[in-house]
Amino acid sequence: MTSFSPIRLAITPSQYDDESSIGFALRIAQVNGFQYLSRMLSVTQINKLVRGKGLQLTDSLGIKGMYYDNQAVVRTPLFQQSWQINSKVCLTCIRELGYIKAEVQQPFIACCSVHHCTFIDKCSQCNQQLKWDINLLKGICTADSCCVKLSDSPIDEPYLSQLNQLTSPQIADCLLISTLLSTPNKTIIEPSKFCSTLNYYQQLGSGYKLLTDKDKFTTWLTSFFEQQSIYLPSNFLYAQLWLLVENLNSAWPIDNVVEHLTSINFKRIQKPINPLIVSMPAATALLETTPQSLKKFSSMGLIKKQNNSRLTINSRIDVSPIIQLLSQHTVESDMNSLNSMRDICLKHTIEQIDIMQALLEGDITLGYKPSNTLPDSIYCRKNELIKVGEKVLLSKQSSEITLIQASHITGFSLDELITFRKKGLLKQPVAYSSYCFMSDAMNLKNKRHNNKKTDKHTLLVSPLLI
Numbered sequence: 001m002t003s004f005s006p007i008r009l010a011i012t013p014s015q016y017d018d019e020s021s022i023g024f025a026l027r028i029a030q031v032n033g034f035q036y037l038s039r040m041l042s043v044t045q046i047n048k049l050v051r052g053k054g055l056q057l058t059d060s061l062g063i064k065g066m067y068y069d070n071q072a073v074v075r076t077p078l079f080q081q082s083w084q085i086n087s088k089v090c091l092t093c094i095r096e097l098g099y100i101k102a103e104v105q106q107p108f109i110a111c112c113s114v115h116h117c118t119f120i121d122k123c124s125q126c127n128q129q130l131k132w133d134i135n136l137l138k139g140i141c142t143a144d145s146c147c148v149k150l151s152d153s154p155i156d157e158p159y160l161s162q163l164n165q166l167t168s169p170q171i172a173d174c175l176l177i178s179t180l181l182s183t184p185n186k187t188i189i190e191p192s193k194f195c196s197t198l199n200y201y202q203q204l205g206s207g208y209k210l211l212t213d214k215d216k217f218t219t220w221l222t223s224f225f226e227q228q229s230i231y232l233p234s235n236f237l238y239a240q241l242w243l244l245v246e247n248l249n250s251a252w253p254i255d256n257v258v259e260h261l262t263s264i265n266f267k268r269i270q271k272p273i274n275p276l277i278v279s280m281p282a283a284t285a286l287l288e289t290t291p292q293s294l295k296k297f298s299s300m301g302l303i304k305k306q307n308n309s310r311l312t313i314n315s316r317i318d319v320s321p322i323i324q325l326l327s328q329h330t331v332e333s334d335m336n337s338l339n340s341m342r343d344i345c346l347k348h349t350i351e352q353i354d355i356m357q358a359l360l361e362g363d364i365t366l367g368y369k370p371s372n373t374l375p376d377s378i379y380c381r382k383n384e385l386i387k388v389g390e391k392v393l394l395s396k397q398s399s400e401i402t403l404i405q406a407s408h409i410t411g412f413s414l415d416e417l418i419t420f421r422k423k424g425l426l427k428q429p430v431a432y433s434s435y436c437f438m439s440d441a442m443n444l445k446n447k448r449h450n451n452k453k454t455d456k457h458t459l460l461v462s463p464l465l466i
C-alpha cells in the first residue's frame with residue numbers, strides 16, 4: 001500500500017531548524033494522539049524520513065518539512081552517505097527540548113553536542129535496538145514486549161568515556177577497523193548507501209581498542225596472517241591491511257606497528273589457498289602488470305572475475321588461481337628469482353604475463369618459493385628466460401613501446417634515442433612523443449650489435465657512427 005487517505009490533523013507544529021525529519025514526524029504523530037507512527041504515515045513515507053528526506057505532507061496535512069543534505073564530511077569507504085538509519089537518541093535532549101535533533105543520525109557523531117553525553121541506541125532492560133517510534137519521545141523502550149522507561153547510561157562499554165572524546169574522523173576509523181575485524185579475509189569494501197551499524201557503541205569500542213592497543217593489534221595481525229595460505233607472497237598477505245591503512249583518517253598508536261610489519265613473527269601453516277578477492281587497482285599492483293594485460297590474465301584463467309561483466313576499474317578480482325598454479329612448481333638449484341634477473345626482463349620487455357604464457361606453452365620451467373612479491377617468488381633458469389625474451393621481442397615487432405623500454409632494449413640513453421629520432425631512425429607513433437615502434441628499436445639494437453662485431457676498436461658506439 002503506497003497511498004494513505006488524507007488525515008485531518010488537529011495540531012500542525014513546525015519543524016525546528018535542527019530537528020530530524022523522522023523525529024519531526026514522531027512529534028506530529030504524538031501531539032495528534034497517535035499511538036504508532038504507522039497509523040499516520042505509510043512504510044514508504046517512514047523509510048524516506050528515516051533516510052533524511054523532508055516530510056512532504058503539504059496536501060494532506062498542511063505540513064512541509066526540511067530535507068537534510070548529508071554529503072559525507074568524513075572520508076570513509078563504508079557508506080555512500082553520512083547518514084545513520086537505525087536510531088540513537090539523546091534522552092536529555094528529549095526531556096529538555098522535547099524533540100530529536102538531526103545530529104543523532106550522523107554516524108560519525110557519538111555524543112550530544114549540547115549535553116556531551118552518549119546517545120542511547122538500545123534498551124538496557126531487553127537489550128533490543130530502539131526503533132523510530134513514538135515511545136522514543138516519551139523516553140520509553142520501543143519494543144512492545146518491554147516498554148520500560150529508558151535509562152540514561154545503559155551502555156555497558158568499558159571505553160565509553162574515551163569514545164565521547166573522539167572526533168568524527170576518529171569515529172570513522174573505529175567503525176572501519178571494527179568492520180574489518182568482524183569480516184576477516186575482507187580485502188575490498190562495498191560501500192552501503194547508508195550507515196546501519198547495529199550495536200553502534202560496541203562497534204566503536206572494539207575498533208578503538210584495536211587502534212590504540214599495539215599489543216592487541218599485533219596479536220590480531222598475527223592471527224590474521226597465520227590463517228592465510230603459506231603460498232601467498234607477503235604483499236598478497238598485506239592486501240587487507242592496506243585497505244585499512246589507506247582509509248584511516250587519523251594517526252593512531254598502531255601506525256608504528258604497521259610501519260614495522262616485517263618484524264612481526266608468525267607461523268606460516270600449510271593451508272589451502274582460499275579465494276583472495278581484491279579491487280582492480282590492487283590486482284594490477286600485486287601482479288605487477290597493466291590493466292590491459294590483466295585481461296590476458298583473465299582469459300588464461302590465472303585470475304577470476306567475480307562476475308562475467310567486462311573488466312573495469314570497479315571489477316572484483318580473485319587473484320588466487322595464479323598462486324594455485326605456481327604453488328605446484330618447486331625451485332631447482334640452478335634457478336634464480338625473476339627479480340634478480342630484472343635486467344634481462346627489461347631488455348626483452350618481458351612482462352609477468354609473458355612468463356605465465358611461456359609456462360602454459362611449455363617454453364619455460366618455473367619454480368615457486370613465496371617471498372615478498374610475485375617476482376621475488378617466481379624462479380627460472382637464465383638461459384630459458386633469455387629465450388622467452390627473444391620470442392617476446394619478435395612477437396612485439398609491430399607494437400608501440402615507450403622510449404624507456406627502447407632504451408632498455410637497445411642500451412642507448414634517452415638522449416641518444418632522441419638523436420636517432422631526429423635522423424629518422426626511430427619514428428614516432430601518431431601523437432605519442434614518448435613512444436616509438438618496437439621494429440625501429442630492434443633495428444637499432446641489431447646495428448649496435450653488428451658495429452661492435454665489425455669494429456673492434458670502436459669502444460663507444462654512438463648514434464653518430466650508425
Ligand SMILES: [Zn+2]
Pocket residue numbers: 090091092093094112113114115116
Ligand atoms: Zn542532548
Ligand SMILES: [Zn+2]
Pocket residue numbers: 123124125126127128141142143146147148
Ligand atoms: Zn526494552
